[in-house]
Amino acid sequence: MKIAVIGTGYVGTVTGACLAKLGHEVVCVDSREAVVKMTAEGKPHISEPGLAEVLMAAVKSDKLTATTDLKAACEPADAVLVCVGTPSRQDGSIDLSQIEAVSGQIGAAIAKTTGYKLVIIRSTVLPGTTRKLVLPAIEKASGKKAGKDFGLCMTPEFLREGNAVEDFANADRVVIGELDAKSGKTAEEIYAPLKAPMLHYGLETAELIKYAANSLFATLISYSNEIARVAEKHPGVDAIEVLKSVEFDRRITSDGKPTLGWTSYLRTGAGFGGSCFPKDVAALAAYAKEAGFGAPLLEAVLEENARARKAAVALAQKACGGSLAGKKVAVLGLAFKPFTDDVRESASLYIIPMLLAKEATVVAADPQAQANGARELGAQTNLSFAATPQAALTGADVAMILTAWPEFKLPQDEFIKLMKTPVIVDCRRLLDGADYSKAQVFPIGRG
Numbered sequence: 001m002k003i004a005v006i007g008t009g010y011v012g013t014v015t016g017a018c019l020a021k022l023g024h025e026v027v028c029v030d031s032r033e034a035v036v037k038m039t040a041e042g043k044p045h046i047s048e049p050g051l052a053e054v055l056m057a058a059v060k061s062d063k064l065t066a067t068t069d070l071k072a073a074c075e076p077a078d079a080v081l082v083c084v085g086t087p088s089r090q091d092g093s094i095d096l097s098q099i100e101a102v103s104g105q106i107g108a109a110i111a112k113t114t115g116y117k118l119v120i121i122r123s124t125v126l127p128g129t130t131r132k133l134v135l136p137a138i139e140k141a142s143g144k145k146a147g148k149d150f151g152l153c154m155t156p157e158f159l160r161e162g163n164a165v166e167d168f169a170n171a172d173r174v175v176i177g178e179l180d181a182k183s184g185k186t187a188e189e190i191y192a193p194l195k196a197p198m199l200h201y202g203l204e205t206a207e208l209i210k211y212a213a214n215s216l217f218a219t220l221i222s223y224s225n226e227i228a229r230v231a232e233k234h235p236g237v238d239a240i241e242v243l244k245s246v247e248f249d250r251r252i253t254s255d256g257k258p259t260l261g262w263t264s265y266l267r268t269g270a271g272f273g274g275s276c277f278p279k280d281v282a283a284l285a286a287y288a289k290e291a292g293f294g295a296p297l298l299e300a301v302l303e304e305n306a307r308a309r310k311a312a313v314a315l316a317q318k319a320c321g322g323s324l325a326g327k328k329v330a331v332l333g334l335a336f337k338p339f340t341d342d343v344r345e346s347a348s349l350y351i352i353p354m355l356l357a358k359e360a361t362v363v364a365a366d367p368q369a370q371a372n373g374a375r376e377l378g379a380q381t382n383l384s385f386a387a388t389p390q391a392a393l394t395g396a397d398v399a400m401i402l403t404a405w406p407e408f409k410l411p412q413d414e415f416i417k418l419m420k421t422p423v424i425v426d427c428r429r430l431l432d433g434a435d436y437s438k439a440q441v442f443p444i445g446r447g
């Protein structure tokens with residue numbers, strides 16, 4: 001099928017490249033010229049394992065092109081996939097301006113076309129958005145009728161950054177929210193080569209499934225962090241051990257054998273980040289508040305997440321004997337998780353300013369997210385960046401592991417050789433299981 005992917009960010013780039021790999025003819029559209037140029041050359045503008053190979057192969061086989069011309073991409077397309085951003089407003093509510101604008105643009109682009117087209121919303125949007133905002137905007141700008149002249153679906157994206165290409169290829173299921181049966185059937189044709197179960201729902205159910213999933217994962221993380229605070233009060237008690245044992249319960253893992261499924265979110269750390277969990281939980285909570293019933297549990301999940309970041313700083317302070325003033329802190333990790341360069345809502349963006357406010361000097365390193373982290377944090381007194389973890393650790397009083405990059409799991413002798421004092425605050429439990437007996441490790445969640 002001919003598919004136009006509108007929005008070539010993290011989701012759009014992966015979706016476009018992977019759909020081309022499935023055999024579709026894809027045109028990636030973005031308003032950012034630099035993004036379009038790189039994509040057209042087969043070079044991803046984001047860092048994601050395996051993406052460079054898939055994208056380059058798609059471009060070389062003429063299965064994928066890129067343009068800033070939305071109209072030219074939509075006119076010949078059988079399907080238009082919308083992957084634009086749905087960020088948070090200041091109050092946490094969802095900002096649908098990109099969705100609204102792109103719906104009008106798609107409507108205008110298909111106004112004079114003949115034949116049936118399917119529009120698919122892939123962005124994360126609150127229940128009711130596709131039917132009440134997207135549909136009328138396309139109808140108004142195109143003069144066409146939904147369900148007759150064009151189809152409409154909402155198929156949420158479940159990929160995890162750092163594993164996105166793999167997640168696309170091995171989707172657990174494809175959720176198809178459909179306006180009508182014809183829309184759903186056309187969407188199914190796009191995803192059919194994936195061999196994943198196709199689950200059909202109404203538009204609003206599909207929209208809510210995405211929020212329900214992300215809210216559950218975020219809730220598990222905040223719950224784990226609360227358990228961690230209790231564990232830390234008791235010498236010898238380790239929250240990781242406690243949570244792993246909880247997983248053995250057959251009410252949680254049906255066969256009593258923990259897997260790396262949803263229970264992998266039963267882990268303590270420095271809080272969740274990224275472009276999805278914080279904004280999606282906040283959007284659902286804001287929606288519930290505006291609707292009059294509220295979502296106190298989700299609000300608490302966010303509050304606990306902010307506390308997890310403070311707890312990481314408190315642990316560093318404790319590791320430094322009570323004060324961070326004048327201490328050199330090597331921050332290992334700027335990305336919100338390993339194997340990505342994405343720093344959106346990353347713990348580092350919250351923790352580094354707290355360290356600086358406590359008069360520490362910070363040297364940060366990240367294998368892939370350094371440029372993004374430096375841009376987000378801006379120039380600040382006492383903040384610098386190092387090209388390698390070794391350079392960041394040199395002369396440091398304390399190291400804080402904020403992202404579980406394998407590169408940071410250095411042998412203890414290296415920490416000892418490089419640092420002024422080998423004190424390591426392990427906020428991702430990266431060092432678990434290895435011998436750090438000669439260093440002083442403060443693992444988050446362990447009493």
Ligand code: NAD
Nearest residue numbers: 007008009010011030031083084085086098102123124157
């Ligand atoms: P992003 O900000 O990285 O990308 C959005 C892109 O859309 C940008 O490149 C922007 O320039 C482009 N854009 C916006 N309006 C446009 C227009 N009118 N015409 C052309 N281009 C336009 O966002 P993302 O992380 O890729 O997320 C996209 C959506 O997918 C969001 O709703 C997000 O919640 C959802 N989602 C993201 C992830 C993830 O891991 N990042 C996972 C699942 C779902």
